[in-house]
Amino acid sequence: MPQALVRINNLKKTYQQGGKTRTILDNVDLEINEGEFFVLLGKSGSGKSTLLNLISHIDSPDGGQIIIRDTNVTALNEREQTLFRRDNIGIVFQFFNLIPTLTVVENITLPSELGGINRKVAEATAHELLEKVGLGNRAQTFPDKLSGGEQQRVAIARALAHEPTLVLADEPTGNLDEESGQHVLQLLLDLTRHAGKTLVMATHNLEIIPFADRVARIHDGKLVITHSTEENGAKKAIPIVESA
DSSP: OOOEEEEEEEEEEEEEETTEEEEEEEEEEEEEETTOEEEEEOOTTSSHHHHHHHHHTSSOOSEEEEEETTEEGGGSOHHHHHHHHHHHEEEEOTTOOOOTTSOHHHHHHHHHHHTTOOHHHHHHHHHHHHHHTTOTTOTTOOGGGSOHHHHHHHHHHHHHTTOOSEEEEESTTTTSOHHHHHHHHHHHHHHHHHTTOEEEEEOOOGGGGGGOSEEEEEETTEEEEEEEHHHHOOOOOOOOOOOO
16 A cells, blocks of 8 residues: 655645635645655646645645644744755756856755765765766756756756655746657656655646646646546656657
C-alpha cells in the first residue's frame, strides 16, 4: 500500500478582490503519496499555484491543515516553516528565479550552504547534478548567458541539490518553447523518479496527463481527481524531441 507523504485536510484560502471575498480553495482534502507524480490542472487563476504555495508554506491558509510526513506544517511558526521548507522541499518556478550575480554552480549551492552543508560537499553535488542535466561545462557561467531551457535545467538542479523529500514544480515549462519544454519535463521526471522523490506539478499542459500517476483539476475552489494510472494503465515515458 502506498504511504501518504502529504495530507491536506479541509484546506481553505480566500482573497479580497474588489471589496468582495473570493474563495480560491474551498475545504480541499487531498493525500499525495510517497514517490508519486501528481499533476494539478486548471485554468489561470483557478488555484493551482496557490495550492503549491500553501503546501510549501510560502503562503498561509485561512483554514485547514497540511501535514508532511509527521509534521503539521500549518502549526509551525514562520521561522520553523522556513527551515522546514529549506530542508524538505525543492521548488521549481516558472520564471527560474536564478540570482543573476551568481554563477550557475553558486546558484545551485546557495540553498545547501544556507542549510549548513559544507561548501565542498555542496559544490560536488552541484557539479554532479550539472552533469545529469547536461550542463557540466557551464558551471561558471552566469544565468544571462543561458537559454531559457538551460536556466530551467539549472533551476531543477538547484531544487534537487539538498535532497528534498518533496519537489513542487509550478508551470515549469510555461516560459519555454515546445522542444525545450519536453526536454525539461523529461529531465524533471527522470531525476525525481530515479531518486524516489514525490513530484507535484501545476500545469496547463494537457499532454502531461498520460505520464502522471494521478491528475486533479481545480475548479470553483474544488479539487477533483480526473485521472489515475490505477484505472488507466501503466505510466509512460515522456517522448523526447531531438534537437536539430
